[in-house]
Amino acid sequence: MGGEEGASTSSIKTNPKLTLLPLIALIFYEVSGGPFGIEDSVRAGGGPLLSLLGFMVFPLFWSIPEALITAELATSFPENGGYVIWISSAFGPFWGFQEGFWKWFSGVMDNALYPVLFLDYLKHSFPIFNTMIARIPALLGITISLTYLNYRGLHIVGVSAVSLAGFSLLPFLVMGVISIPRIKPKQWLVVDFNKVDWRGYFNSMFWNLNYWDKASTLAGEVENPSKTFPKALLGAVVLVVCSYLIPLLAGTGTLNSPSSEWTDGYFSEVGMLIGGLWLKWWIQAAAAMSNLGLFEAEMSADAFQLLGMSEMGMLPAIFASRSKYGTPTFSILCSATGVIFLSWMSFQEILEFLNFLYSIGMLLEFAAFIKLRIKKPDLHRPYRVPLETFGVTMLCLPPALLLVLVMCLASATTFIIIWTHPDRNKKFRMRPRLVFFQI
Secondary structure: OHHHHOOOHHHHHOOOOEOHHHHHHHHHHHHOOOOOOOOHHHHHOOOHHHHHHHHHHHHHHHHHHHHHHHHHHHHHOOOOOOHHHHHHHHHOHHHHHHHHHHHHHHHHHHHOHHHHHHHHHHOOOOHHHHOHHHHHHHHHHHHHHHHHHHHOOHHHHHHHHHHHHHHHHHHHHHHHHHHHHHOOHHHHHOOOHHHOOHHHHHHHHHHHOOOOOHHHHHHHHEOOHHHHHHHHHHHHHHHHHHHHHHHHHHHHHHOOOOHHHOOOOHHHHHHHHHHOHHHHHHHHHHHHHHHHHHHHHHHHHHHHHHHHHHHOOOOOHHHHOEOOOOOEHHHHHHHHHHHHHHOOOOHHHHHHHHHHHHHHHHHHHHHHHHHHHHHOOOOOOOOOOOOOHHHHHHHHHHHHHHHHHHHHHOOOOOOOOOEOOOOOOOOOOOOEOOOOOOO
16 A cells, blocks of 8 residues: 555645536435336335325425535535534544444445346346356456446546436436326326335335435535535435436326336336337436446445545544545445445345434434534534524424434334444544344
8 A cells, every 4th residue: 555655645636626517416326326216116105196295295304404414514524524524523533433334334235236236237138147157257347347437536436427327317308208298197196095005115215315415425525615515415406306206207197007017127118118119228228327326426435434534533544545546545445345245135135224224324413413503603614504503403303203214114124233332542443343133
């Protein structure tokens, strides 16, 4: 690492920082990546009505409050580490470290899915990827290639995310336009409450509308963050909601498919029924490429979070070492290693666990947001949510109740996180561990 650490300061500073459009694309991929996976909300909702209402209403009391809080805190603490810095400032380094560990671990687990999902889409056209002899080298090759792209610079990742987002969303825009003459609005109102799976419905809504805070770990790499971050979050909220509603309105309004058929991957069938085989293939290709964008955004956020924690003294200095491209080399390698070792896990195995972990972290962030308003009223806030203490408390209440609800719904398998106590002789050195209790 000597060569990496020896990279001149001037060479690192010449690397361009994230501007508005790449940051919007990265936030989009941190939160969404497109409508791939939202099909299950129609099945769990017993029809189109609850799914459409969910993606119209949930952003109002979940996504927008979280984005507003992220905008205020990310501009108040424009450094790498994001929510780790917020929590540490409000509650001290112990809780800051816990927050960092929960978020990093859940991020790596989440990221391990994307190379797998990429091959899952390709295997429909290339059955060889059903065999382990081809699948394992492909998984390693994809992970290593995408990790190298992260190593080459955050600016490259941001530009790549813009291109991937355009490619991934364009087929749904085309599908929406083609479907207009065939839409029957009355089909949007269909719901069978006897078929509603409330746990699946809320998990689907929550999963597809969270992680607005993730990009805060890159705040130190953003050009003029006090102005760029609020604009990027606003743009990403609009982009995410539109990327969900347009395909749902087109598909459910055009087709009279039973809700049971709306499962993961069904949008490719919707594309074929509306536009033909060419649109189905385009949507499948877009889904595969979207997983690459999701991987890149998650890897960047996880790596720069470790860099920020190292700069705070929570991790060894090697995690803060930068390459000549300005990227945290060891932090990227650490996250990539975790991805490789966890890539055997399935989405179903970790969904509730990730939601549970995320809920704990977000409750802590809401508490930190309110406490910092009380504890540090004079803190420089380039962007400030235009509400006083009582108002921001009310702003946090609905999403906090949703978080508690999601945690309560994790009844099939409950994951409880237990960590060891910090070393008394080293305030910042902690040895966290996970213990899983199955009920």
